[in-house]
Amino acid sequence: MTTVALDTGVGPQLRGWRERRRLSQLELALRADSSARHISFVETGRARPSEEMVLRLAEHLDVPVRERNALLVMAGYAPRFTETPLDAPAMAAVREAVEHLLRGYEPYPALVVDATYTVVAANRGIRLLLDGLPEHLLTPPLNAMRLTLHPEGLAARILDLPQWRADLLAQMERQIGLVRSPGLRALYDEVAAYPAPEPPPGAYGDTGGSVPSPALPLRITHDGRVLSFISSIATFNTPMDVTVAELAIETFLPADRETAAHLRALIP
Numbered sequence: 001m002t003t004v005a006l007d008t009g010v011g012p013q014l015r016g017w018r019e020r021r022r023l024s025q026l027e028l029a030l031r032a033d034s035s036a037r038h039i040s041f042v043e044t045g046r047a048r049p050s051e052e053m054v055l056r057l058a059e060h061l062d063v064p065v066r067e068r069n070a071l072l073v074m075a076g077y078a079p080r081f082t083e084t085p086l087d088a089p090a091m092a093a094v095r096e097a098v099e100h101l102l103r104g105y106e107p108y109p110a111l112v113v114d115a116t117y118t119v120v121a122a123n124r125g126i127r128l129l130l131d132g133l134p135e136h137l138l139t140p141p142l143n144a145m146r147l148t149l150h151p152e153g154l155a156a157r158i159l160d161l162p163q164w165r166a167d168l169l170a171q172m173e174r175q176i177g178l179v180r181s182p183g184l185r186a187l188y189d190e191v192a193a194y195p196a197p198e199p200p201p202g203a204y205g206d207t208g209g210s211v212p213s214p215a216l217p218l219r220i221t222h223d224g225r226v227l228s229f230i231s232s233i234a235t236f237n238t239p240m241d242v243t244v245a246e247l248a249i250e251t252f253l254p255a256d257r258e259t260a261a262h263l264r265a266l267i268p
Contacts, residue, residue, distance in 0.1 A: 010054065010074035015043040017061040020177075031060040051077045064179055065245035066115075083242035086120060094244055095121075105251055107267030108260075109229070115175075115246035116183045117144040124267050125252070129154070129222065144250075145172065149191045156197045159219040159226065165196055167216070217255040225262060228255040 041047035069079035109125030229252035239245035254260035
């Protein structure tokens with residue numbers, strides 16, 4: 001697994017991010033309105049970047065907001081981005097926006113998770129899919145990866161589990177490569193070690209004769225039916241707070257008319 005350089009200096013860290021993005025010093029310099037010579041001096045520690053330069057380089061390298069704070073501290077500056085608990089009064093507008101968005105997707109499932117996949121909000125569509133799971137998985141705080149990949153969770157109901165399991169684990173690996181998070185690493189080790197239930201006969205890659213989908217659908221059994229979804233993930237644009245930056249909104253839109261009609265009948 002590729003990770004960002006472990007050097008604690010801001011220069012080696014910036015070099016690690018640049019290499020991860022597969023940019024040359026010249027390419028980064030052109031994007032950041034600088035020079036390849038100055039980028040080289042910063043990366044080797046021969047020049048101390050200004051606070052503005054650290055933020056500008058981090059922006060063009062698409063560094064996560066939490067890591068931008070770490071880069072600033074390494075360079076000798078104060079963190080720029082706050083980290084406000086989601087239940088704080090200052091986050092009331094964010095909470096209201098999230099709840100409004102989740103209600104708007106009903107009857108289709110949608111949820112919001114934080115950087116370690118803890119579920120911070122979910123709508124009735126998600127609760128419908130989780131119906132019947134064992135209590136130990138539904139005891140707060142709920143974790144989306146644990147709910148999905150645990151053999152007693154949704155994994156036993158997902159028809160294309162091998163593909164979905166591989167995709168989710170790869171997604172977590174990419175995140176671990178971007179942020180230094182012991183909690184995320186521990187979660188990955190836990191869910192990767194779960195035994196994978198065997199899919200039902202003929203389930204793997206069987207789309208039931210439907211038109212091929214442009215994206216891998218999530219096909220999951222529910223109440224004797226097979227529900228089919230296309231999932232998407234959205235984040236907040238230009239976040240100025242670490243907590244908000246790490247929120248992800250995942251929605252599951254019906255991939256066929258039968259799924260849409262079934263959900264509308266259950267969640268009017």
